[in-house]
Amino acid sequence: MMEQLSIFDLTMPYVSIDKPIRLIELFSGIGSQAMALRDLGADFEHYRSIEFDEYAVKSYNAIHGTNFKPTDIRNVYGDDLGIVDKDTFTYLLTYSFPCQDLSAAGKRKGMKKGSGTRSGLLWEVERLLNETSELPDILLMENVPEVIGTNNIKDFHLWQDFLVSKGYTNYVKRLNAKNYGIPQNRERCFMVSILGEYNYHFPESILLETCIDDYCEDKVDESFYINTQRAQEMIRKAIAE
Numbered sequence: 001m002m003e004q005l006s007i008f009d010l011t012m013p014y015v016s017i018d019k020p021i022r023l024i025e026l027f028s029g030i031g032s033q034a035m036a037l038r039d040l041g042a043d044f045e046h047y048r049s050i051e052f053d054e055y056a057v058k059s060y061n062a063i064h065g066t067n068f069k070p071t072d073i074r075n076v077y078g079d080d081l082g083i084v085d086k087d088t089f090t091y092l093l094t095y096s097f098p099c100q101d102l103s104a105a106g107k108r109k110g111m112k113k114g115s116g117t118r119s120g121l122l123w124e125v126e127r128l129l130n131e132t133s134e135l136p137d138i139l140l141m142e143n144v145p146e147v148i149g150t151n152n153i154k155d156f157h158l159w160q161d162f163l164v165s166k167g168y169t170n171y172v173k174r175l176n177a178k179n180y181g182i183p184q185n186r187e188r189c190f191m192v193s194i195l196g197e198y199n200y201h202f203p204e205s206i207l208l209e210t211c212i213d214d215y216c217e218d219k220v221d222e223s224f225y226i227n228t229q230r231a232q233e234m235i236r237k238a239i240a241e
Contacts, residue, residue: 148174
């Protein structure tokens with residue numbers, strides 16, 4: 001597995017965002033990246049949200065006060081991203097593409113270009129970046145650790161090579177939620193891609209001061225429990241998909 005790409009060059013400045021952010025979320029789900037920017041107090045707008053699942057879109061709109069419609073990324077074109085006036089705005093594009101074909105819990109069909117898998121939708125992002133006349137300033141990828149695992153690393157390297165050809169500098173690292181204030185052993189792979197030659201450091205870990213009991217309710221209504229039979233049915237269905 002590969003870790004953070006080391007390109008520390010003293011002649012390269014550290015990346016800095018000093019303009020309002022126009023957030024473009026591909027595979028946006030309920031807008032977790034937008035929540036992070038909100039919680040950080042960033043100056044941003046929900047500029048574009050591309051998500052296929054209608055229920056995720058309903059949740060996104062309810063959480064963020066927006067009015068987006070379900071959209072299939074395969075029906076989106078480069079100009080639809082609306083990247084204009086870059087002197088005034090910083091364009092941040094996130095793409096947490098489907099992990100089902102990468103995850104250890106699935107069938108591991110992979111993300112090979114042209115494979116037709118759900119995880120292979122990553123390459124729709126390649127198409128969009130090739131179609132748009134102006135590129136986003138920063139790209140943020142988040143996915144399961146298997147995205148850089150043995151079965152997928154060749155395809156991931158191809159993806160990185162493409163981004164480099166477009167002028168991006170890539171930084172990759174696996175981060176665990178337990179090292180950032182969340183009492184959960186949840187590891188994910190992140191890649192920050194910056195248009196131009198810039199240095200970047202991932203955040204340093206912080207001391208964990210809480211445990212799961214701090215978040216659990218003392219009494220939970222029985223309607224929230226799933227019996228063992230139903231749980232097994234859901235697991236079998238997820239694996240079959």
